[in-house]
Amino acid sequence: MKKLLPFTLLFLLICHPVLANDISLGEKLILDKKTLVSEINDEPEKYLGKRVRIEGIIIEVCAARGCWVEIxxxxxxxxxxxxxxxxEIIFPMEAKGRTAAVEGLVEKLELSHAQSLAYARHKADEQxxxxxxxxxxxxxxxxxxRGLGAVIK
Incomplete structure (x- = not known):
């Protein structure tokens, strides 16, 4: 047990700066009011083109380029x-499981059947x-x- 203690302390010292500090990405967050993800999902057309601020846990990060996250x-x-x-913004893989505040514009992608197939194939390959x-x-x-800025806590 006594031999394990120095390694544990060393690990905590190394990881502490990474785990303890907020990570700011992209533009500074300017909105005070948070919009619930469920509100956007329930009435997405109401929010199209509008800047929103959401908060939640990062449950997935793009493994290829860090170009998207799922909140x-x-x-x-x-x-x-x-x-x-x-x-422009690269979400680190270490962000998975951490809380994030994100601001951006709500957008809609309309994919044809062929585009939907290509998109689904791409997502499967990524995962x-x-x-x-x-x-x-x-x-x-x-x-x-469309993410403009984020703070990962």
């Missing part, structure tokens, strides 16, 4: 994707999952947030 909702099993311009084209049955509407 949990206030309602169980709901989430919303935050997509940023590749290279290392098997792609099943029979799960894509037609055109798709995706509501997400």
């Amino acid at each position: 949990s909702s206030d309602v169980p099993f709901q989430k919303i994707q935050v997509k940023v311009v590749d290279g 290392g999952k098997e792609f099943d084209p029979s799960q894509v049955t037609g055109p798709t509407k995706i509501y997400r947030i």
